[in-house]
Amino acid sequence: MTIPPSPPPDGPSPRPPHDFDAIYAGDTPPWDIGRPQPAFERLAQAGELVGQVLDVGCGTGEHALLAASLGHEAVGVDISPRAIELAKAKAAERGLEARFLVLDALRLVELGERFDTVLDCGLFHSLDDEDRERYVRSLTEVVPSGGRYHMLCFSDHQPGDWGPRRVAEGEIRVAFSKGWETESIEPAVIDITFDSAGALAWQVAATRM
Numbered sequence: 001m002t003i004p005p006s007p008p009p010d011g012p013s014p015r016p017p018h019d020f021d022a023i024y025a026g027d028t029p030p031w032d033i034g035r036p037q038p039a040f041e042r043l044a045q046a047g048e049l050v051g052q053v054l055d056v057g058c059g060t061g062e063h064a065l066l067a068a069s070l071g072h073e074a075v076g077v078d079i080s081p082r083a084i085e086l087a088k089a090k091a092a093e094r095g096l097e098a099r100f101l102v103l104d105a106l107r108l109v110e111l112g113e114r115f116d117t118v119l120d121c122g123l124f125h126s127l128d129d130e131d132r133e134r135y136v137r138s139l140t141e142v143v144p145s146g147g148r149y150h151m152l153c154f155s156d157h158q159p160g161d162w163g164p165r166r167v168a169e170g171e172i173r174v175a176f177s178k179g180w181e182t183e184s185i186e187p188a189v190i191d192i193t194f195d196s197a198g199a200l201a202w203q204v205a206a207t208r209m
Contacts, residue, residue, distance in 0.1 A: 048148070055119045058083070060087045076100045111142060116146075152202070154200070181207045
């Protein structure tokens with residue numbers, strides 16, 4: 001597989017990796033729990049991971065590795081080179097076949113591939129309004145009709161002001177109103193490193209129309 005080295009001249013500029021490399025180089029980030037999120041493990045147990053699987057905003061790769069452990073062709077992408085290095089190391093240590101690539105989630109078309117299942121834990125809620133629109137368009141370019149998108153994101157029901165931007169159910173429905181059918185938005189929990197109760201979240205399932 002060849003990834004173009006740069007976008008077309010009239011295309012959007014890639015986003016910088018911000019400070020995620022520094023975060024991964026320091027103490028373990030709160031979202032990096034060293035195992036898959038239980039909500040996504042339940043999806044896997046229910047047979048909801050099908051075909052080729054993309055773990056978008058994969059961090060250190062737990063969900064791509066979950067898919068790979070079940071025999072799926074799995075790809076993980078993240079904007080942080082350091083996170084991708086760590087994901088590759090995990091794959092080697094566990095003897096699992098998964099591909100990990102440094103790539104902006106707003107530019108998924110550069111993969112030149114199509115995915116039957118997409119997993120997103122914690123990416124959507126990190127994007128501003130404009131980038132959310134670009135992200136959904138990016139997903140639309142790589143998911144064929146009938147493909148499914150599963151997301152965990154911070155809920156607006158989570159109290160306090162720490163952590164990422166909270167997301168309301170209505171925002172999710174608006175974001176996926178074109179080219180997608182939002183099948184379910186259910187209350188869930190994202191496990192985090194510093195609080196055994198986790199963080200209140202939405203678990204979303206959407207199908208590409």
